[in-house]
Amino acid sequence: MQPRSASTVLLDRAPWLAHDYARRLENDREGFASGARGEALVLTRAPDPIGALEPDRAAPSARRTLSWRPRSIIPGFGLTLGITLAWLGLIVLIPLVALFARAASLDASQFLDAVTSDRVLAALRLSFGASLAAALTNAVFGSLLAWVLVRYSFPGRRLVDALVDVPFALPTAVAGISLTALYAENGWLGAPLAALGIKVAFTPLGVFVALVFIGLPFVVRTIEPVLQDLPAEIEEAAACLGASRWQTIVRVIVPSLFPALATGVALAFARAVGEYGSVIFIAGNLPMVSEIAPLLIVIKLEEYAYGEATAVASVMLLISFVMLLAINLLQRWSRRHLERS
Amino acid sequence: MPSARRPAIDSRSEPRAVRWTLIAIGLAFVSLFIVLPLVTVFTEALRQGVGAYLAALTEPDARAAIGLTLTVAAIAVPLNLVFGVVAAWAIAKFEFRGRSLLITLIDLPFSVSPVISGLIYVLLFGLQGWLGPFLSEAGFKVIFAIPGIVLATIFVTFPFVARELIPLMQEQGTDEEEAALVLGASGWQTFRRVTLPNIRWGLLYGVLLCNARAMGEFGAVSVVSGHIRGLTNTMPLHVEILYNEYNFVASFAVASLLALLALVTLTAKAVIEWQTGAGLRRQGH
Structure with a gap:
């Protein structure tokens, strides 16, 4: 029994074995425990003469390949998967493919002209620039808010926590007209700001304000659960080892929150880039100045310039797919990070 | 804790x-x-008093917009409810190859700009689109008509129910269903008597979110609707039209109904979280 279990432990220690890694992710509690044991044993690891490290020979049961058709006594796999794929195909995949097919049917110079015109470039710059600025602002205030909501108790904490979800639930057009009324020159916030010489509504700054509103819950809601699950012991340990509170925060807490923070910021950014309803009212929509890329698509459509609309849309779509991939990788990283900490 | x-x-x-x-x-x-x-x-x-507020809400175009919004939600939400349950069953109760890819694809509409969500249907069903000429010959209008609005709404609310249920059902595993099946229940009985009671709060939450988005969607619907007053104007679009006509009080009056809907949704969410001991609390979308 002894050598067998030792070899399993060694197997669990070997992160370069992809299948083993996948299994650990899948079965996280068990994987976590054996990983920790392996950590302790790694110093005693010796060359392996009988090839026990070879996963297929040593522990065939450790490998669980997934099949296309699962074996289970639960009924309905074919039916439910069939309906899922059919509905997904009809509603999502075929229309999206149609967009790319349409973009591919434009000839190259037409496509490039449409995408690299000054007006389109200015719109893309504004969309991505303002989204990035808003996402970073939310990174700061969103983390602060998540920290305050998780760590401190104060009257109205639960109400504030619930209010964070308002941008998710409030229709974007409503948010748009309301922010515009607030920041217009005669508005509650617009008037004092105008006295200071700052114009928000109908400028790029207005776009930024709307995108901060839209993005806030993404950051707060991604960080909150991680902050809640952060074990008290590591902070106490840091304090016991003589770290000041500030050092504990910078060296211990921030690094463990970082993957979640990055995920939240990426989600807020991705949402902001495509945002339309809340922005168009407050932006003023001046071509080359405060016109966002999604609005440009709408304008092209209204001019019946379907080709140009499709070209701009396909560029934006490609970028958001890249973002989606990045977010998936970030989430995987953040999950792995949590398991390890 | x-x-x-x-x-x-x-x-x-x-x-x-x-x-x-x-x-x-x-x-x-x-x-x-x-x-x-x-x-x-x-x-x-309420700037001009309750009278002006109520007048703005009972005016025929506003009533038509409210009616259309309710109709669209009444079609889109049940369809996505059924899809969400079915997809969650396939994904959460079975392990098969390509499962995480499938989850990513279901989430896809969240990362597509609302404007593009509308555009793809214009490209398919519009007069210059692939199926448009054929459909218009058959006398069936999709774009600038209600079917287009319903399709765009289904697209943007596509992931809500499924992504609420998948993690919940994965966490619950398959033990209870297997026990029911071994004891002789049929597949449908197992779902209705075992699975459904377990997921009811998550399901309700997903449906609420789906409904809030369906009623409030602006960008996607705006592209496909054609903004015909009294006919293809949903509430958010009506808000926009009134606002652009400088009819601010009426615009905010209709908007306040949508804001109330959002507040009701959030309150219901808080109640559900309280019911389930914050078990549903996860990252946002």
């Missing part, structure tokens, strides 16, 4: 002054960016 409820341990907390400064900054940020816009909707709507 939220750590806020624990007695303060010195090594895990900051000095009182720092604490209250951070709380103050957080509260200021929330009031500035969330509370004020919310309050503005209602003050602007």
Whole structure:
């Protein structure tokens, strides 16, 4: 029994074995425990003469390949998967493919002209620039808010926590007209700001304000659960080892929150880039100045310039797919990070 | 157990002054960016008194917009409800190759700009689109008509129910279903008597979110609707038209109904979280 279990432990220690890694992710509690044991044993690891490290020979049961058709006594796999794929195909995949097919049917110079015109470039710059600025602002205030909501108790904490979800639930057009009324020159916030010489509504700054509103819950809601699950012991340990509170925060807490923070910021950014309803009212929509890329698509459509609309849309779509991939990788990283900490 | 409820341990907390400064900054940020816009909707709507408010809501175009919004939600939400349950069953109760790819694909509509969500249907069903000429010959209008609005709404609300249920059902595993099946229940009985009671709160939550988005969707619907007053104008689009006509009170009056819907949704969410002991609390979307 002894050598067998030792070899399993060694197997669990070997992160370069992809299948083993996948299994650990899948079965996280068990994987976590054996990983920790392996950590302790790694110093005693010796060359392996009988090839026990070879996963297929040593522990065939450790490998669980997934099949296309699962074996289970639960009924309905074919039916439910069939309906899922059919509905997904009809509603999502075929229309999206149609967009790319349409973009591919434009000839190259037409496509490039449409995408690299000054007006389109200015719109893309504004969309991505303002989204990035808003996402970073939310990174700061969103983390602060998540920290305050998780760590401190104060009257109205639960109400504030619930209010964070308002941008998710409030229709974007409503948010748009309301922010515009607030920041217009005669508005509650617009008037004092105008006295200071700052114009928000109908400028790029207005776009930024709307995108901060839209993005806030993404950051707060991604960080909150991680902050809640952060074990008290590591902070106490840091304090016991003589770290000041500030050092504990910078060296211990921030690094463990970082993957979640990055995920939240990426989600807020991705949402902001495509945002339309809340922005168009407050932006003023001046071509080359405060016109966002999604609005440009709408304008092209209204001019019946379907080709140009499709070209701009396909560029934006490609970028958001890249973002989606990045977010998936970030989430995987953040999950792995949590398991390890 | 939220750590806020624990007695303060010195090594895990900051000095009182720092604490209250951070709380103050957080509260200021929330009031500035969330509370004020919310309050503005209602003050602007009631600016000329309750009479003008009610008149704006009972005017025929507004009533038509409210009716259309309810109709579209009544079609789109049940379809996505069924799809969400079916997809969650396939994904959460079975392990098969390509499962995580499937989850990513279901989430896809969240990362597509609403404007593009509308555009793809214009390209398919519009007069210049692939199926448009054929459909118009058959006398069937999709774009600038209600079917287009329904399709765009289904697209943008596509992932809500499924992504609420998948993690919940994965967490619950398959033991209870297997037990029911071994004891002789049919597949449908197992779903109705075992699975459904287990997921009811998650399902309700997903449906609420789906409904809020379906009724409030603006960008995608705006592209496919054609903005025909009284015919293809949903509530958010009506808000826009009135606003662009400088009819602010009426615009905010219709908007206040949508804001109320959002507040009801959030309250229901809070109640559900309280019911399930915050078990549903996860990252947002």
